[in-house]
Amino acid sequence: MGKTLFDKVWDTHVVDTIENGPQVLYIDKHLIHEVTSPQAFQELKERGIPIARPDKIIATADHNTPTINQHLPIKDILSRNQLRQLTNNCKENNITLYDLGHKYNGIVHVIAPELGITQPGMTMVCGDSHTSTHGAFGTIAFGIGTSQVAQVFASQCLLMQKPKKLRVNVNGKLGKHVLPKDVILYIISKLGTNSGTGYFCEYAGNVFEEMSMEGRMTVCNMSIEMGARGGMIAPDETTFNYIKGREFAPKDDAFDKKVAYWKTLKTDDDAIFDLEYSFDASDIEPMITYGTNPGMGIKISDSIPEINDATFEKSLAYMGFKKGELLLEKEINYVFIGSCTNSRIEDFRIAADYVKGKQKAANVTAWLVPGSQQVAKQITQEGLKEIFEEAGFKLRQPGCSACLAMNDDKIPEGEYCVSTSNRNFEGRQGLGARTVLASPLTAAATAIAGRIINVSEEIQEPEFV
Amino acid sequence: MEKFVTFTSTAIPLPTENIDTDQIIPARFLKATDKQGFGENVFRDWRFNKDNSINKKFVLNDTRFRGSILVAGNNFGCGSSREHAAWALSDYGFKVIISSFFADIFKGNALNNGLLPVQVSEDYLKKLLAEITQNPSIELTIDLKQQILKTPIGEIFIEIDSYKKMCLINGYDDIDFLISKKEKIIAFEIAQHQ
Numbered sequence: 001m002g003k004t005l006f007d008k009v010w011d012t013h014v015v016d017t018i019e020n021g022p023q024v025l026y027i028d029k030h031l032i033h034e035v036t037s038p039q040a041f042q043e044l045k046e047r048g049i050p051i052a053r054p055d056k057i058i059a060t061a062d063h064n065t066p067t068i069n070q071h072l073p074i075k076d077i078l079s080r081n082q083l084r085q086l087t088n089n090c091k092e093n094n095i096t097l098y099d100l101g102h103k104y105n106g107i108v109h110v111i112a113p114e115l116g117i118t119q120p121g122m123t124m125v126c127g128d129s130h131t132s133t134h135g136a137f138g139t140i141a142f143g144i145g146t147s148q149v150a151q152v153f154a155s156q157c158l159l160m161q162k163p164k165k166l167r168v169n170v171n172g173k174l175g176k177h178v179l180p181k182d183v184i185l186y187i188i189s190k191l192g193t194n195s196g197t198g199y200f201c202e203y204a205g206n207v208f209e210e211m212s213m214e215g216r217m218t219v220c221n222m223s224i225e226m227g228a229r230g231g232m233i234a235p236d237e238t239t240f241n242y243i244k245g246r247e248f249a250p251k252d253d254a255f256d257k258k259v260a261y262w263k264t265l266k267t268d269d270d271a272i273f274d275l276e277y278s279f280d281a282s283d284i285e286p287m288i289t290y291g292t293n294p295g296m297g298i299k300i301s302d303s304i305p306e307i308n309d310a311t312f313e314k315s316l317a318y319m320g321f322k323k324g325e326l327l328l329e330k331e332i333n334y335v336f337i338g339s340c341t342n343s344r345i346e347d348f349r350i351a352a353d354y355v356k357g358k359q360k361a362a363n364v365t366a367w368l369v370p371g372s373q374q375v376a377k378q379i380t381q382e383g384l385k386e387i388f389e390e391a392g393f394k395l396r397q398p399g400c401s402a403c404l405a406m407n408d409d410k411i412p413e414g415e416y417c418v419s420t421s422n423r424n425f426e427g428r429q430g431l432g433a434r435t436v437l438a439s440p441l442t443a444a445a446t447a448i449a450g451r452i453i454n455v456s457e458e459i460q461e462p463e464f465v
Numbered sequence: 466m467e468k469f470v471t472f473t474s475t476a477i478p479l480p481t482e483n484i485d486t487d488q489i490i491p492a493r494f495l496k497a498t499d500k501q502g503f504g505e506n507v508f509r510d511w512r513f514n515k516d517n518s519i520n521k522k523f524v525l526n527d528t529r530f531r532g533s534i535l536v537a538g539n540n541f542g543c544g545s546s547r548e549h550a551a552w553a554l555s556d557y558g559f560k561v562i563i564s565s566f567f568a569d570i571f572k573g574n575a576l577n578n579g580l581l582p583v584q585v586s587e588d589y590l591k592k593l594l595a596e597i598t599q600n601p602s603i604e605l606t607i608d609l610k611q612q613i614l615k616t617p618i619g620e621i622f623i624e625i626d627s628y629k630k631m632c633l634i635n636g637y638d639d640i641d642f643l644i645s646k647k648e649k650i651i652a653f654e655i656a657q658h659q
Contacts, residue, residue, distance in 0.1 A: 020626075128545075144570070145551070155644060
């Protein structure tokens, strides 16, 4: 029987197998940030255990950082302390840290790919569930808890049961304004938030093959929202071209040698998955969520389903929506374009392309938060910053920001926010805040209109000059 | 890690499904750099009203229900990987969570902290929730050695990986085990570079 892409990467990283138990899996890259690492450092320190491979760890500050005035001391004492601890821990243990203000600083899942740290065939972990993002490169990448961060610190390995294998195929032609975010929101709306639990997911089909690396990252990023520990897409020319020339990518002969290996990382024709789903691309439209988990999504022009269930009703009550209601034309006062799902340069290009020559609605507060310093630089270099500013938007500095609202970027109670992030849980963007997940295009259009509109209908209107 | 062998307690019913780790411990409480004290803010935004008064409608504030076992709706612990959720539940006093389904990362985090996730069928969960709601004083027993859950609904076998079972019963954690594999790990690293 053939092997899947997942098998090929997993099997080459198994150090040992416990009978009737987990396997010892070697980890090639360990990404850390300020929120989920301090207790792991503390644990090792208390037990007198050294960090096994500090050279395989990369640290950044992102979750808890302000997105304005980053040159000033952080006002919040607890946040400041958490960042100081990260700096001290990295210094004491000889770990590379891209601290606040560093030219490589940014959201952990944005910087590792853009620096060429993420490469096909690797195993990568981070104390963050959206580590699945890196699977876009044909990498086994998944989120871990802090105890596991400590385990990787101590041994560069993890004890893991090999997950089951799931494949999601999407074939056909996507509509013109259907973005990767819509594709993954559509998949989760069809499969629900726990269909992938216990599985590692491979995304296959021409839709993913034709997607850019950044689009693939958006898709893999949200694998965890259907419960899958990780998502993967087989590496191809798009992947190799993306990696080539990046800061930490292999160079010259070493690169060619790697590419020859990376080309073998695809699922064999006769490999068997434990579970498989297929969707038709033409059925996907711009998507939007109406509830308090990412599976509660609909096509933007559809109405909220009528389901009689206590949890469903609790969710709608929180959102202030009614069964059967349309989301189109809802007034929206907050828009957030950012997060590890959608804060890369392509996301800002799409937003800028739409807002060019238009004006932000007066009722809207919009936060545009680049995923990294490098993305911020690119936004300026490509002239997108001017477009945003002319349209009345203000760009902020990189970080996780209003995706989880650990810093001051909180949506006020009761307000709706059309957000390009990944979670619409109760209170996720601030106490009592109501999150509506969508693509960067829908978010940009909402910011201009001040209400939810169907971009694909609007853009398709014939132009009469 | 504290040992877990057998445990008996009354239980608290929380039938809501898809309880995510943002509800268990909201992100604004993740700024601490040690593991203590998270119990104070477990289910913070459900336990308290927006004016910080106690939400009497929430089950943890309902004096009829007491105990160290939480019986919760399907897909418990989904969302963020924050181990703070497991720390918060433990710190509040829970030793066992019963649900018909657990999210992967949460399940691992719970096990790494001696908090036992017990998975039961949806039907069993429904009946158990109803029974506890009617009869808050019923006791539930978990015998980890025998892998048995005993409740008035019936006695059932608990699935658990034999390695994790051994760790819980003896209070071992994965770090000790992984360090004992050091030679094999170094040999792997050398082979990987060839």
